[in-house]
Amino acid sequence: MKHKTSEGDYILGGGMTGLAAGMSSGLPVLEAQEAPGGICSSYYVRPNDSERLLEAPADGEAYRFEIGGGHWIFGGDSTILRFIEKLAPVRRYERSSAVYFPEDRLYVPYPLQNHLRFLKPDVVTRALKELAVPGNGFRTMEEWLEGSFGHTLCELFFKPFHDLYTAGLYKEIAPQDAYKSPVNLNKAIDGALRAVEAVGYNVTFVYPQDGLNALAQRMAAQADVRYGKRVTAIDVEARELHFADGETMPYRSLISTLPLNQMMEMTGLSVEARPDPYTSVLVLNVGARRGEQCPSEHWLYIPRSEAGFHRVGFYDNVDHSFLPRSHRPESRERSNGFGNQASAASIYVERAFVGGQTPPTPEEVLAYADAVVQELQGWGYIGEAEVVDLTWIDVAYTWSWPQSKWKSQAMKALEAHDVYPVGRYARWIFQGIADSIRDGFYAGSSFAPQMAMAQVKERAAVE
Numbered sequence: 001m002k003h004k005t006s007e008g009d010y011i012l013g014g015g016m017t018g019l020a021a022g023m024s025s026g027l028p029v030l031e032a033q034e035a036p037g038g039i040c041s042s043y044y045v046r047p048n049d050s051e052r053l054l055e056a057p058a059d060g061e062a063y064r065f066e067i068g069g070g071h072w073i074f075g076g077d078s079t080i081l082r083f084i085e086k087l088a089p090v091r092r093y094e095r096s097s098a099v100y101f102p103e104d105r106l107y108v109p110y111p112l113q114n115h116l117r118f119l120k121p122d123v124v125t126r127a128l129k130e131l132a133v134p135g136n137g138f139r140t141m142e143e144w145l146e147g148s149f150g151h152t153l154c155e156l157f158f159k160p161f162h163d164l165y166t167a168g169l170y171k172e173i174a175p176q177d178a179y180k181s182p183v184n185l186n187k188a189i190d191g192a193l194r195a196v197e198a199v200g201y202n203v204t205f206v207y208p209q210d211g212l213n214a215l216a217q218r219m220a221a222q223a224d225v226r227y228g229k230r231v232t233a234i235d236v237e238a239r240e241l242h243f244a245d246g247e248t249m250p251y252r253s254l255i256s257t258l259p260l261n262q263m264m265e266m267t268g269l270s271v272e273a274r275p276d277p278y279t280s281v282l283v284l285n286v287g288a289r290r291g292e293q294c295p296s297e298h299w300l301y302i303p304r305s306e307a308g309f310h311r312v313g314f315y316d317n318v319d320h321s322f323l324p325r326s327h328r329p330e331s332r333e334r335s336n337g338f339g340n341q342a343s344a345a346s347i348y349v350e351r352a353f354v355g356g357q358t359p360p361t362p363e364e365v366l367a368y369a370d371a372v373v374q375e376l377q378g379w380g381y382i383g384e385a386e387v388v389d390l391t392w393i394d395v396a397y398t399w400s401w402p403q404s405k406w407k408s409q410a411m412k413a414l415e416a417h418d419v420y421p422v423g424r425y426a427r428w429i430f431q432g433i434a435d436s437i438r439d440g441f442y443a444g445s446s447f448a449p450q451m452a453m454a455q456v457k458e459r460a461a462v463e
């Protein structure tokens with residue numbers, strides 16, 4: 001469905017946020033790539049091939065992967081979940097995740113602090129003595145970790161994991177997203193003795209039956225998306241967009257879903273505060289023969305790995321539809337902890353890099369991919385690899401310096417020129433798919449009345 005547009009207002013980026021904004025406003029969405037969804041995009045690769053297919057082949061003989069690694073829809077307003085469900089029917093899953101200590105081949109269910117009974121008794125005693133209810137006033141993430149989880153658990157897991165996850169930045173950046181790993185002393189004591197109920201922000205999650213692509217494509221079908229339009233510069237004084245294909249286009253105002261740092265660069269605007277840091281993520285998707293030790297969890301947090309990755313996820317432990325048809329077990333039911341009888345595994349592996357530094361060379365990336373496959377083979381997770389496929393996500397996780405004013409100053413500077421940042425990367429926040437869609441709808445709807453007014457005027461002129 002194509003909407004009429006109000007002249008001169010545009011949305012930059014056709015990821016989940018931009019698509020939602022496009023649906024609720026009717027404004028044109030300018031997207032650099034030839035497909036919608038941004039980092040929420042599935043693709044397919046046949047065993048022993050390297051070509052990425054946008055659709056599942058008719059014979060079903062392909063691994064389904066995602067550009068940004070496993071993207072599970074957690075949390076979210078019930079109205080947004082209803083919207084997603086209507087457009088792309090979903091299945092619901094109960095999270096099964098753990099911390100994996102490779103040196104001891106030990107799995108401790110997530111979150112670690114609520115399952116201390118899996119650790120040695122002396123570690124449990126020390127950890128319980130040191131656990132504290134987190135307060136405020138921690139300057140850095142490192143201080144927050146020490147102050148919340150105590151020295152023993154920090155040395156065992158929290159520090160080495162955050163070192164990998166933030167590419168070393170955790171010593172300098174402000175604490176962030178404490179809700180992801182809640183500390184509750186009573187629960188920790190309980191969990192030292194017996195099984196406790198699951199906690200955290202993603203206890204259950206949903207995923208579209210036909211893949212995440214189906215959601216993006218169905219949203220795009222209800223918006224006016226213009227593909228292949230990569231913005232390279234924005235003249236905020238002349239109100240002109242410049243594109244990689246050489247075209248320029250006047251605009252009146254913009255909803256931007258592009259990363260805040262890139263918008264500041266493209267507009268040439270500057271603010272006093274020092275720009276906040278970010279991390280890039282190299283996502284390695286692997287399709288392989290299933291190893292005997294391959295776990296049944298949906299994903300694992302890794303505090304130490306030879307190759308430097310911090311998370312390994314198992315797409316097909318969530319749903320067997322991620323496997324080529326002939327590799328699926330007889331029963332297509334989810335395994336969800338009951339053992340996975342598939343003959344293959346579909347895996348994503350994430351490694352973080354400090355954003356803005358020189359990215360790894362193609363040779364380094366290939367060497368890394370080999371090292372990951374060998375490490376996963378060494379852990380008994382996989383046998384022979386049939387597909388190894390990589391994606392570099394330049395701005396993946398956004399962080400802040402302690403007391404930083406950069407984000408608010410940068411957003412104000414853009415808004416002063418009628419450029420409105422919306423979504424996870426544009427507003428420099430931690431946010432999942434459902435909240436990105438909600439914010440896109442919200443931002444887009446504030447442009448909708450202008451569109452309605454323009455249509456009224458247009459109709460009046462015709463009559």
Ligand SMILES: Cc1cc2nc3c(=O)[nH]c(=O)nc-3n(C[C@H](O)[C@H](O)[C@H](O)COP(=O)(O)OP(=O)(O)OC[C@H]3O[C@@H](n4cnc5c(N)ncnc54)[C@H](O)[C@@H]3O)c2cc1C
Pocket residue numbers: 012013014015016017018030031032033036037038039040068069070071072073074229230231232257258281350393395396397422423424425426431432433434436
């Ligand atoms: C490693 C990782 C794992 C994640 N896992 C989950 C998860 O399990 N569950 C969950 O809910 N969320 C997850 N997220 C978050 C989720 O990916 C985001 O909430 C969501 O993708 C944000 O969508 P967006 O549209 O704001 O941004 P994007 O998806 O980044 O979309 C931006 C769009 O802008 C386009 N673009 C970029 N530059 C230009 C330009 N110059 N000109 C024109 N277009 C341009 C891009 O091509 C893209 O389509 C994860 C994120 C990461 C990094």
